[in-house]
Amino acid sequence: MxxxxxxxxxxxxxxxxxxxxxxxxxxxxxxxxxxxxxxxxxxxxxxxxxxxxxxxxxxxxxxxxxxxxxxxxxxxxxxxxxxxxxxxxxxxxxxxxxxxxxxxxxxxEECSLSRISQTDVTPLLTGFPALEDFGVRAGWGTSLGETLKLEFPALRHDALRRLTVQSSGLPGGVVRGVGASELPALVHLDLWLGSNDTGGDCEVADLEPILSGARMPRLRHLALRNSEIQDEVAAAVASAPVVARLEVLDLSMGILSDDGAAALLSGQPLTHLTKLDLHYNFLSEPFRQRIRQALEPAGVEVDLDQSDVDYEADGTVWRSICVEGLP
CATH class of the missing domain: 3.30.110 (Translation Initiation Factor IF3)
Known part of the structure:
Protein backbone atom coordinates (compact mmCIF):
# COMPACT_ATOMS: atom_id res chain seq x y z
CA MET A 1 0.00 0.00 0.00
CA GLU A 109 0.50 11.81 8.05
CA GLU A 110 -2.06 14.60 8.40
CA CYS A 111 -5.11 12.46 7.71
CA SER A 112 -5.72 9.09 6.10
CA LEU A 113 -7.11 9.46 2.58
CA SER A 114 -10.20 7.45 3.47
CA ARG A 115 -11.04 9.86 6.31
CA ILE A 116 -10.85 13.19 4.48
CA SER A 117 -14.32 14.72 4.75
CA GLN A 118 -15.75 16.17 1.57
CA THR A 119 -18.89 17.76 0.20
CA ASP A 120 -20.50 18.83 -3.08
CA VAL A 121 -17.57 20.39 -4.94
CA THR A 122 -19.40 21.39 -8.12
CA PRO A 123 -20.16 24.95 -6.89
CA LEU A 124 -16.47 25.65 -7.49
CA LEU A 125 -16.84 24.60 -11.11
CA THR A 126 -20.05 26.51 -11.73
CA GLY A 127 -18.64 29.51 -9.87
CA PHE A 128 -15.46 29.55 -11.94
CA PRO A 129 -16.55 28.91 -15.55
CA ALA A 130 -13.02 29.58 -16.87
CA LEU A 131 -11.43 26.88 -14.67
CA GLU A 132 -9.37 24.45 -16.76
CA ASP A 133 -7.97 22.09 -14.12
CA PHE A 134 -9.73 20.77 -11.03
CA GLY A 135 -8.58 18.11 -8.60
CA VAL A 136 -9.88 16.82 -5.29
CA ARG A 137 -8.73 14.32 -2.71
CA ALA A 138 -11.65 12.67 -0.98
CA GLY A 139 -12.68 10.17 1.65
CA TRP A 140 -15.54 10.60 4.06
CA GLY A 141 -16.03 11.69 7.63
CA THR A 142 -18.89 12.19 10.06
CA SER A 143 -20.20 15.11 12.06
CA LEU A 144 -23.18 14.91 14.40
CA GLY A 145 -24.20 11.68 12.75
CA GLU A 146 -24.03 13.16 9.24
CA THR A 147 -21.80 11.56 6.62
CA LEU A 148 -19.47 14.09 4.97
CA LYS A 149 -18.57 12.60 1.61
CA LEU A 150 -17.81 13.78 -1.89
CA GLU A 151 -20.71 14.71 -4.15
CA PHE A 152 -20.55 15.54 -7.85
CA PRO A 153 -23.99 16.12 -9.39
CA ALA A 154 -24.05 16.37 -13.17
CA LEU A 155 -23.19 19.77 -14.62
CA ARG A 156 -21.95 21.44 -17.79
CA HIS A 157 -18.56 23.12 -17.89
CA ASP A 158 -17.20 24.37 -21.19
CA ALA A 159 -13.60 25.14 -20.17
CA LEU A 160 -12.54 22.24 -17.94
CA ARG A 161 -9.69 20.30 -19.55
CA ARG A 162 -8.47 18.17 -16.65
CA LEU A 163 -10.45 16.51 -13.83
CA THR A 164 -8.79 14.44 -11.09
CA VAL A 165 -10.53 12.67 -8.21
CA GLN A 166 -8.21 10.80 -5.84
CA SER A 167 -9.94 8.43 -3.45
CA SER A 168 -9.56 5.07 -1.75
CA GLY A 169 -13.33 4.61 -2.02
CA LEU A 170 -15.14 6.66 -4.64
CA PRO A 171 -18.95 6.70 -4.30
CA GLY A 172 -20.79 5.39 -7.32
CA GLY A 173 -22.88 8.56 -7.32
CA VAL A 174 -19.78 10.62 -8.04
CA VAL A 175 -18.85 8.40 -10.99
CA ARG A 176 -22.37 8.65 -12.34
CA GLY A 177 -22.34 12.42 -11.87
CA VAL A 178 -19.08 12.79 -13.77
CA GLY A 179 -20.37 10.53 -16.53
CA ALA A 180 -23.58 12.52 -16.86
CA SER A 181 -21.73 15.85 -17.03
CA GLU A 182 -21.29 17.73 -20.30
CA LEU A 183 -17.55 18.38 -20.50
CA PRO A 184 -16.81 19.29 -24.13
CA ALA A 185 -13.25 20.53 -23.45
CA LEU A 186 -12.13 17.69 -21.16
CA VAL A 187 -8.88 16.08 -22.31
CA HIS A 188 -7.68 14.32 -19.14
CA LEU A 189 -9.89 12.36 -16.71
CA ASP A 190 -8.36 10.55 -13.71
CA LEU A 191 -10.64 8.68 -11.31
CA TRP A 192 -9.40 6.58 -8.39
CA LEU A 193 -12.25 4.14 -7.81
CA GLY A 194 -10.98 2.53 -4.61
CA SER A 195 -12.46 -0.33 -2.61
CA ASN A 196 -15.84 -1.14 -1.14
CA ASP A 197 -14.39 -1.20 2.38
CA THR A 198 -13.79 2.54 2.22
CA GLY A 199 -16.96 3.57 0.40
CA GLY A 200 -16.07 2.68 -3.18
CA ASP A 201 -19.39 1.25 -4.31
CA CYS A 202 -18.91 2.06 -7.99
CA GLU A 203 -19.99 -0.68 -10.40
CA VAL A 204 -18.84 -1.16 -13.98
CA ALA A 205 -22.26 -0.08 -15.25
CA ASP A 206 -21.64 3.33 -13.66
CA LEU A 207 -18.72 3.84 -16.05
CA GLU A 208 -20.71 3.33 -19.25
CA PRO A 209 -21.40 7.04 -19.95
CA ILE A 210 -17.68 7.77 -19.58
CA LEU A 211 -16.66 4.81 -21.73
CA SER A 212 -19.06 5.88 -24.48
CA GLY A 213 -17.23 9.21 -24.69
CA ALA A 214 -20.36 10.97 -25.90
CA ARG A 215 -20.21 13.85 -23.40
CA MET A 216 -16.41 14.15 -23.48
CA PRO A 217 -15.58 14.41 -27.19
CA ARG A 218 -12.01 15.66 -26.67
CA LEU A 219 -10.94 13.06 -24.10
CA ARG A 220 -7.45 11.74 -24.84
CA HIS A 221 -6.17 10.54 -21.44
CA LEU A 222 -8.41 8.22 -19.42
CA ALA A 223 -7.35 6.84 -16.05
CA LEU A 224 -9.66 4.48 -14.14
CA ARG A 225 -7.40 3.19 -11.44
CA ASN A 226 -6.76 2.18 -7.84
CA SER A 227 -9.72 -0.19 -8.12
CA GLU A 228 -10.56 -3.55 -6.59
CA ILE A 229 -12.75 -4.29 -9.65
CA GLN A 230 -9.90 -3.59 -12.06
CA ASP A 231 -10.47 -6.81 -14.05
CA GLU A 232 -14.10 -5.87 -14.67
CA VAL A 233 -13.06 -2.36 -15.62
CA ALA A 234 -10.49 -3.74 -18.06
CA ALA A 235 -13.13 -5.98 -19.65
CA ALA A 236 -15.47 -3.00 -20.13
CA VAL A 237 -12.68 -0.85 -21.53
CA ALA A 238 -11.78 -3.56 -24.06
CA SER A 239 -14.90 -2.76 -26.09
CA ALA A 240 -15.46 0.87 -25.07
CA PRO A 241 -16.01 3.37 -27.92
CA VAL A 242 -13.93 6.07 -26.20
CA VAL A 243 -10.73 3.98 -26.44
CA ALA A 244 -10.35 4.51 -30.18
CA ARG A 245 -9.53 8.19 -29.67
CA LEU A 246 -7.39 7.87 -26.56
CA GLU A 247 -3.66 8.52 -26.47
CA VAL A 248 -3.14 7.30 -22.89
CA LEU A 249 -5.06 4.53 -21.13
CA ASP A 250 -4.31 4.10 -17.44
CA LEU A 251 -5.63 1.09 -15.51
CA SER A 252 -2.90 1.16 -12.89
CA MET A 253 -2.82 0.85 -9.09
CA GLY A 254 -5.61 -1.72 -8.84
CA ILE A 255 -6.05 -5.47 -8.51
CA LEU A 256 -5.45 -6.26 -12.19
CA SER A 257 -4.92 -9.97 -12.81
CA ASP A 258 -4.46 -12.18 -15.85
CA ASP A 259 -8.24 -12.17 -16.37
CA GLY A 260 -8.24 -8.43 -16.95
CA ALA A 261 -5.16 -8.63 -19.15
CA ALA A 262 -6.78 -11.36 -21.25
CA ALA A 263 -9.84 -9.16 -21.76
CA LEU A 264 -7.67 -6.27 -22.93
CA LEU A 265 -5.72 -8.46 -25.34
CA SER A 266 -8.86 -9.97 -26.84
CA GLY A 267 -10.63 -6.63 -27.22
CA GLN A 268 -10.17 -3.79 -29.68
CA PRO A 269 -6.63 -2.93 -30.83
CA LEU A 270 -4.62 -0.69 -28.54
CA THR A 271 -1.71 -0.11 -30.91
CA HIS A 272 -2.80 3.50 -31.54
CA LEU A 273 -2.02 4.44 -27.93
CA THR A 274 1.13 6.31 -27.00
CA LYS A 275 1.03 4.75 -23.51
CA LEU A 276 -0.70 1.93 -21.65
CA ASP A 277 -0.14 2.32 -17.92
CA LEU A 278 -0.73 -0.85 -15.88
CA HIS A 279 1.81 -0.22 -13.13
CA TYR A 280 1.05 -1.88 -9.80
CA ASN A 281 -0.54 -5.08 -11.06
CA PHE A 282 -0.82 -8.79 -10.26
CA LEU A 283 -0.05 -10.18 -13.71
CA SER A 284 1.87 -13.36 -14.37
CA GLU A 285 5.05 -13.14 -16.41
CA PRO A 286 3.48 -14.84 -19.48
CA PHE A 287 0.77 -12.18 -19.65
CA ARG A 288 3.28 -9.41 -19.12
CA GLN A 289 5.22 -10.74 -22.09
CA ARG A 290 2.07 -11.04 -24.22
CA ILE A 291 1.18 -7.40 -23.58
CA ARG A 292 4.69 -6.24 -24.47
CA GLN A 293 4.74 -8.31 -27.64
CA ALA A 294 1.35 -6.98 -28.73
CA LEU A 295 2.06 -3.29 -28.14
CA GLU A 296 5.72 -2.39 -27.93
CA PRO A 297 6.52 -3.19 -31.59
CA ALA A 298 3.86 -0.60 -32.51
CA GLY A 299 5.66 2.03 -30.42
CA VAL A 300 3.32 1.94 -27.42
CA GLU A 301 5.00 2.73 -24.11
CA VAL A 302 3.90 0.07 -21.63
CA ASP A 303 4.32 0.39 -17.87
CA LEU A 304 4.00 -3.03 -16.24
CA ASP A 305 5.80 -2.33 -12.98
CA GLN A 306 4.40 -4.97 -10.64
CA SER A 307 2.96 -4.66 -7.18
CA ASP A 308 5.18 -5.76 -4.32
CA VAL A 309 2.09 -6.32 -2.17
CA ASP A 310 1.08 -9.96 -2.11
CA TYR A 311 0.09 -11.05 1.35
CA GLU A 312 -0.32 -14.73 2.18
CA ALA A 313 -2.20 -16.02 5.19
CA ASP A 314 -3.35 -19.60 5.69
CA GLY A 315 -2.62 -20.33 2.07
CA THR A 316 -4.77 -17.46 0.80
CA VAL A 317 -3.23 -14.75 -1.33
CA TRP A 318 -4.52 -11.31 -0.41
CA ARG A 319 -4.33 -8.50 -2.93
CA SER A 320 -4.99 -4.83 -2.20
CA ILE A 321 -5.33 -1.67 -4.20
CA CYS A 322 -2.33 0.60 -4.26
CA VAL A 323 -3.67 3.45 -2.13
CA GLU A 324 -6.03 2.18 0.51
CA GLY A 325 -5.86 5.21 2.72
CA LEU A 326 -6.47 3.21 5.88
CA PRO A 327 -4.97 4.33 9.20
Whole structure:
Protein backbone atom coordinates (compact mmCIF):
# COMPACT_ATOMS: atom_id res chain seq x y z
CA MET A 1 0.00 0.00 0.00
CA UNK A 2 1.33 3.41 -0.95
CA UNK A 3 0.66 6.54 1.03
CA UNK A 4 0.40 10.25 0.28
CA UNK A 5 3.50 11.34 2.18
CA UNK A 6 4.25 14.50 0.23
CA UNK A 7 2.35 17.61 -0.67
CA UNK A 8 1.91 18.65 -4.29
CA UNK A 9 5.08 20.10 -5.71
CA UNK A 10 3.38 21.72 -8.69
CA UNK A 11 -0.01 22.43 -10.20
CA UNK A 12 -0.98 23.73 -13.64
CA UNK A 13 2.69 23.63 -14.60
CA UNK A 14 3.58 26.00 -11.76
CA UNK A 15 5.76 25.24 -8.72
CA UNK A 16 3.89 25.10 -5.43
CA UNK A 17 4.54 27.85 -2.89
CA UNK A 18 3.02 27.82 0.60
CA UNK A 19 1.72 31.20 1.72
CA UNK A 20 3.66 32.15 4.89
CA UNK A 21 2.25 31.44 8.32
CA UNK A 22 1.52 34.31 10.72
CA UNK A 23 4.73 35.97 11.85
CA UNK A 24 6.86 34.41 9.11
CA UNK A 25 8.80 36.69 6.83
CA UNK A 26 9.32 35.65 3.26
CA UNK A 27 9.74 37.27 -0.11
CA UNK A 28 6.56 36.57 -1.99
CA UNK A 29 6.82 35.45 -5.62
CA UNK A 30 4.93 37.10 -8.44
CA UNK A 31 1.23 36.22 -8.15
CA UNK A 32 1.12 34.38 -11.47
CA UNK A 33 4.46 32.57 -11.10
CA UNK A 34 3.43 29.86 -8.61
CA UNK A 35 0.60 27.64 -7.48
CA UNK A 36 -0.28 29.13 -4.10
CA UNK A 37 -0.81 26.62 -1.32
CA UNK A 38 -3.14 27.90 1.37
CA UNK A 39 -3.01 25.84 4.55
CA UNK A 40 -0.26 24.43 6.71
CA UNK A 41 0.72 21.00 7.86
CA UNK A 42 -1.67 19.76 10.49
CA UNK A 43 -0.98 21.04 14.00
CA UNK A 44 1.56 23.53 12.64
CA UNK A 45 -0.66 26.59 12.96
CA UNK A 46 -3.81 27.47 14.90
CA UNK A 47 -4.90 29.98 12.27
CA UNK A 48 -8.12 28.95 10.54
CA UNK A 49 -7.97 28.40 6.79
CA UNK A 50 -10.34 31.27 6.05
CA UNK A 51 -8.15 33.58 8.13
CA UNK A 52 -5.07 32.53 6.18
CA UNK A 53 -6.95 33.05 2.93
CA UNK A 54 -8.02 36.50 4.11
CA UNK A 55 -4.38 37.49 4.69
CA UNK A 56 -3.49 36.04 1.31
CA UNK A 57 -6.13 38.13 -0.44
CA UNK A 58 -4.87 41.24 1.37
CA UNK A 59 -1.17 40.72 0.64
CA UNK A 60 -1.19 39.26 -2.88
CA UNK A 61 -2.63 40.71 -6.07
CA UNK A 62 -5.09 37.86 -6.50
CA UNK A 63 -6.31 39.19 -9.83
CA UNK A 64 -3.15 37.59 -11.27
CA UNK A 65 -3.32 34.25 -9.39
CA UNK A 66 -3.62 31.27 -11.76
CA UNK A 67 -3.51 28.24 -9.44
CA UNK A 68 -4.59 27.52 -5.86
CA UNK A 69 -3.83 24.48 -3.71
CA UNK A 70 -6.09 24.01 -0.69
CA UNK A 71 -4.41 22.23 2.21
CA UNK A 72 -5.69 21.37 5.69
CA UNK A 73 -8.79 23.44 6.50
CA UNK A 74 -9.28 22.22 10.08
CA UNK A 75 -10.09 18.86 11.60
CA UNK A 76 -10.74 17.26 8.22
CA UNK A 77 -12.08 14.05 9.74
CA UNK A 78 -15.23 15.81 10.93
CA UNK A 79 -15.23 19.09 8.99
CA UNK A 80 -15.85 19.32 5.27
CA UNK A 81 -14.46 22.16 3.10
CA UNK A 82 -17.77 24.01 2.69
CA UNK A 83 -16.25 27.07 4.39
CA UNK A 84 -13.32 26.95 1.95
CA UNK A 85 -15.64 26.78 -1.06
CA UNK A 86 -17.71 29.68 0.27
CA UNK A 87 -14.56 31.78 0.80
CA UNK A 88 -13.36 31.16 -2.74
CA UNK A 89 -16.74 31.95 -4.25
CA UNK A 90 -16.97 35.14 -2.20
CA UNK A 91 -13.96 36.59 -4.06
CA UNK A 92 -14.47 34.99 -7.47
CA UNK A 93 -14.79 38.40 -9.14
CA UNK A 94 -11.27 39.15 -7.88
CA UNK A 95 -9.88 35.90 -9.33
CA UNK A 96 -10.34 36.39 -13.11
CA UNK A 97 -7.09 34.58 -13.96
CA UNK A 98 -7.75 31.47 -11.82
CA UNK A 99 -7.47 28.37 -13.96
CA UNK A 100 -6.59 25.56 -11.54
CA UNK A 101 -7.74 24.42 -8.09
CA UNK A 102 -6.75 21.35 -6.09
CA UNK A 103 -8.95 20.78 -3.05
CA UNK A 104 -7.46 18.62 -0.29
CA UNK A 105 -3.68 18.55 -0.59
CA UNK A 106 -3.48 16.44 2.57
CA UNK A 107 -0.90 13.77 3.33
CA UNK A 108 -1.55 10.49 5.14
CA GLU A 109 0.50 11.81 8.05
CA GLU A 110 -2.06 14.60 8.40
CA CYS A 111 -5.11 12.46 7.71
CA SER A 112 -5.72 9.09 6.10
CA LEU A 113 -7.11 9.46 2.58
CA SER A 114 -10.20 7.45 3.47
CA ARG A 115 -11.04 9.86 6.31
CA ILE A 116 -10.85 13.19 4.48
CA SER A 117 -14.32 14.72 4.75
CA GLN A 118 -15.75 16.17 1.57
CA THR A 119 -18.89 17.76 0.20
CA ASP A 120 -20.50 18.83 -3.08
CA VAL A 121 -17.57 20.39 -4.94
CA THR A 122 -19.40 21.39 -8.12
CA PRO A 123 -20.16 24.95 -6.89
CA LEU A 124 -16.47 25.65 -7.49
CA LEU A 125 -16.84 24.60 -11.11
CA THR A 126 -20.05 26.51 -11.73
CA GLY A 127 -18.64 29.51 -9.87
CA PHE A 128 -15.46 29.55 -11.94
CA PRO A 129 -16.55 28.91 -15.55
CA ALA A 130 -13.02 29.58 -16.87
CA LEU A 131 -11.43 26.88 -14.67
CA GLU A 132 -9.37 24.45 -16.76
CA ASP A 133 -7.97 22.09 -14.12
CA PHE A 134 -9.73 20.77 -11.03
CA GLY A 135 -8.58 18.11 -8.60
CA VAL A 136 -9.88 16.82 -5.29
CA ARG A 137 -8.73 14.32 -2.71
CA ALA A 138 -11.65 12.67 -0.98
CA GLY A 139 -12.68 10.17 1.65
CA TRP A 140 -15.54 10.60 4.06
CA GLY A 141 -16.03 11.69 7.63
CA THR A 142 -18.89 12.19 10.06
CA SER A 143 -20.20 15.11 12.06
CA LEU A 144 -23.18 14.91 14.40
CA GLY A 145 -24.20 11.68 12.75
CA GLU A 146 -24.03 13.16 9.24
CA THR A 147 -21.80 11.56 6.62
CA LEU A 148 -19.47 14.09 4.97
CA LYS A 149 -18.57 12.60 1.61
CA LEU A 150 -17.81 13.78 -1.89
CA GLU A 151 -20.71 14.71 -4.15
CA PHE A 152 -20.55 15.54 -7.85
CA PRO A 153 -23.99 16.12 -9.39
CA ALA A 154 -24.05 16.37 -13.17
CA LEU A 155 -23.19 19.77 -14.62
CA ARG A 156 -21.95 21.44 -17.79
CA HIS A 157 -18.56 23.12 -17.89
CA ASP A 158 -17.20 24.37 -21.19
CA ALA A 159 -13.60 25.14 -20.17
CA LEU A 160 -12.54 22.24 -17.94
CA ARG A 161 -9.69 20.30 -19.55
CA ARG A 162 -8.47 18.17 -16.65
CA LEU A 163 -10.45 16.51 -13.83
CA THR A 164 -8.79 14.44 -11.09
CA VAL A 165 -10.53 12.67 -8.21
CA GLN A 166 -8.21 10.80 -5.84
CA SER A 167 -9.94 8.43 -3.45
CA SER A 168 -9.56 5.07 -1.75
CA GLY A 169 -13.33 4.61 -2.02
CA LEU A 170 -15.14 6.66 -4.64
CA PRO A 171 -18.95 6.70 -4.30
CA GLY A 172 -20.79 5.39 -7.32
CA GLY A 173 -22.88 8.56 -7.32
CA VAL A 174 -19.78 10.62 -8.04
CA VAL A 175 -18.85 8.40 -10.99
CA ARG A 176 -22.37 8.65 -12.34
CA GLY A 177 -22.34 12.42 -11.87
CA VAL A 178 -19.08 12.79 -13.77
CA GLY A 179 -20.37 10.53 -16.53
CA ALA A 180 -23.58 12.52 -16.86
CA SER A 181 -21.73 15.85 -17.03
CA GLU A 182 -21.29 17.73 -20.30
CA LEU A 183 -17.55 18.38 -20.50
CA PRO A 184 -16.81 19.29 -24.13
CA ALA A 185 -13.25 20.53 -23.45
CA LEU A 186 -12.13 17.69 -21.16
CA VAL A 187 -8.88 16.08 -22.31
CA HIS A 188 -7.68 14.32 -19.14
CA LEU A 189 -9.89 12.36 -16.71
CA ASP A 190 -8.36 10.55 -13.71
CA LEU A 191 -10.64 8.68 -11.31
CA TRP A 192 -9.40 6.58 -8.39
CA LEU A 193 -12.25 4.14 -7.81
CA GLY A 194 -10.98 2.53 -4.61
CA SER A 195 -12.46 -0.33 -2.61
CA ASN A 196 -15.84 -1.14 -1.14
CA ASP A 197 -14.39 -1.20 2.38
CA THR A 198 -13.79 2.54 2.22
CA GLY A 199 -16.96 3.57 0.40
CA GLY A 200 -16.07 2.68 -3.18
CA ASP A 201 -19.39 1.25 -4.31
CA CYS A 202 -18.91 2.06 -7.99
CA GLU A 203 -19.99 -0.68 -10.40
CA VAL A 204 -18.84 -1.16 -13.98
CA ALA A 205 -22.26 -0.08 -15.25
CA ASP A 206 -21.64 3.33 -13.66
CA LEU A 207 -18.72 3.84 -16.05
CA GLU A 208 -20.71 3.33 -19.25
CA PRO A 209 -21.40 7.04 -19.95
CA ILE A 210 -17.68 7.77 -19.58
CA LEU A 211 -16.66 4.81 -21.73
CA SER A 212 -19.06 5.88 -24.48
CA GLY A 213 -17.23 9.21 -24.69
CA ALA A 214 -20.36 10.97 -25.90
CA ARG A 215 -20.21 13.85 -23.40
CA MET A 216 -16.41 14.15 -23.48
CA PRO A 217 -15.58 14.41 -27.19
CA ARG A 218 -12.01 15.66 -26.67
CA LEU A 219 -10.94 13.06 -24.10
CA ARG A 220 -7.45 11.74 -24.84
CA HIS A 221 -6.17 10.54 -21.44
CA LEU A 222 -8.41 8.22 -19.42
CA ALA A 223 -7.35 6.84 -16.05
CA LEU A 224 -9.66 4.48 -14.14
CA ARG A 225 -7.40 3.19 -11.44
CA ASN A 226 -6.76 2.18 -7.84
CA SER A 227 -9.72 -0.19 -8.12
CA GLU A 228 -10.56 -3.55 -6.59
CA ILE A 229 -12.75 -4.29 -9.65
CA GLN A 230 -9.90 -3.59 -12.06
CA ASP A 231 -10.47 -6.81 -14.05
CA GLU A 232 -14.10 -5.87 -14.67
CA VAL A 233 -13.06 -2.36 -15.62
CA ALA A 234 -10.49 -3.74 -18.06
CA ALA A 235 -13.13 -5.98 -19.65
CA ALA A 236 -15.47 -3.00 -20.13
CA VAL A 237 -12.68 -0.85 -21.53
CA ALA A 238 -11.78 -3.56 -24.06
CA SER A 239 -14.90 -2.76 -26.09
CA ALA A 240 -15.46 0.87 -25.07
CA PRO A 241 -16.01 3.37 -27.92
CA VAL A 242 -13.93 6.07 -26.20
CA VAL A 243 -10.73 3.98 -26.44
CA ALA A 244 -10.35 4.51 -30.18
CA ARG A 245 -9.53 8.19 -29.67
CA LEU A 246 -7.39 7.87 -26.56
CA GLU A 247 -3.66 8.52 -26.47
CA VAL A 248 -3.14 7.30 -22.89
CA LEU A 249 -5.06 4.53 -21.13
CA ASP A 250 -4.31 4.10 -17.44
CA LEU A 251 -5.63 1.09 -15.51
CA SER A 252 -2.90 1.16 -12.89
CA MET A 253 -2.82 0.85 -9.09
CA GLY A 254 -5.61 -1.72 -8.84
CA ILE A 255 -6.05 -5.47 -8.51
CA LEU A 256 -5.45 -6.26 -12.19
CA SER A 257 -4.92 -9.97 -12.81
CA ASP A 258 -4.46 -12.18 -15.85
CA ASP A 259 -8.24 -12.17 -16.37
CA GLY A 260 -8.24 -8.43 -16.95
CA ALA A 261 -5.16 -8.63 -19.15
CA ALA A 262 -6.78 -11.36 -21.25
CA ALA A 263 -9.84 -9.16 -21.76
CA LEU A 264 -7.67 -6.27 -22.93
CA LEU A 265 -5.72 -8.46 -25.34
CA SER A 266 -8.86 -9.97 -26.84
CA GLY A 267 -10.63 -6.63 -27.22
CA GLN A 268 -10.17 -3.79 -29.68
CA PRO A 269 -6.63 -2.93 -30.83
CA LEU A 270 -4.62 -0.69 -28.54
CA THR A 271 -1.71 -0.11 -30.91
CA HIS A 272 -2.80 3.50 -31.54
CA LEU A 273 -2.02 4.44 -27.93
CA THR A 274 1.13 6.31 -27.00
CA LYS A 275 1.03 4.75 -23.51
CA LEU A 276 -0.70 1.93 -21.65
CA ASP A 277 -0.14 2.32 -17.92
CA LEU A 278 -0.73 -0.85 -15.88
CA HIS A 279 1.81 -0.22 -13.13
CA TYR A 280 1.05 -1.88 -9.80
CA ASN A 281 -0.54 -5.08 -11.06
CA PHE A 282 -0.82 -8.79 -10.26
CA LEU A 283 -0.05 -10.18 -13.71
CA SER A 284 1.87 -13.36 -14.37
CA GLU A 285 5.05 -13.14 -16.41
CA PRO A 286 3.48 -14.84 -19.48
CA PHE A 287 0.77 -12.18 -19.65
CA ARG A 288 3.28 -9.41 -19.12
CA GLN A 289 5.22 -10.74 -22.09
CA ARG A 290 2.07 -11.04 -24.22
CA ILE A 291 1.18 -7.40 -23.58
CA ARG A 292 4.69 -6.24 -24.47
CA GLN A 293 4.74 -8.31 -27.64
CA ALA A 294 1.35 -6.98 -28.73
CA LEU A 295 2.06 -3.29 -28.14
CA GLU A 296 5.72 -2.39 -27.93
CA PRO A 297 6.52 -3.19 -31.59
CA ALA A 298 3.86 -0.60 -32.51
CA GLY A 299 5.66 2.03 -30.42
CA VAL A 300 3.32 1.94 -27.42
CA GLU A 301 5.00 2.73 -24.11
CA VAL A 302 3.90 0.07 -21.63
CA ASP A 303 4.32 0.39 -17.87
CA LEU A 304 4.00 -3.03 -16.24
CA ASP A 305 5.80 -2.33 -12.98
CA GLN A 306 4.40 -4.97 -10.64
CA SER A 307 2.96 -4.66 -7.18
CA ASP A 308 5.18 -5.76 -4.32
CA VAL A 309 2.09 -6.32 -2.17
CA ASP A 310 1.08 -9.96 -2.11
CA TYR A 311 0.09 -11.05 1.35
CA GLU A 312 -0.32 -14.73 2.18
CA ALA A 313 -2.20 -16.02 5.19
CA ASP A 314 -3.35 -19.60 5.69
CA GLY A 315 -2.62 -20.33 2.07
CA THR A 316 -4.77 -17.46 0.80
CA VAL A 317 -3.23 -14.75 -1.33
CA TRP A 318 -4.52 -11.31 -0.41
CA ARG A 319 -4.33 -8.50 -2.93
CA SER A 320 -4.99 -4.83 -2.20
CA ILE A 321 -5.33 -1.67 -4.20
CA CYS A 322 -2.33 0.60 -4.26
CA VAL A 323 -3.67 3.45 -2.13
CA GLU A 324 -6.03 2.18 0.51
CA GLY A 325 -5.86 5.21 2.72
CA LEU A 326 -6.47 3.21 5.88
CA PRO A 327 -4.97 4.33 9.20
Missing amino acids: RRHDDHLEELYGLPAFTFPAPGETATLPEPDAVAWRIGYERWESEERWVETFGRFCAEVDITRVRALIVGIWGDVEDTDPSEVIEALLAVRDRLPALRSVFLGDITD
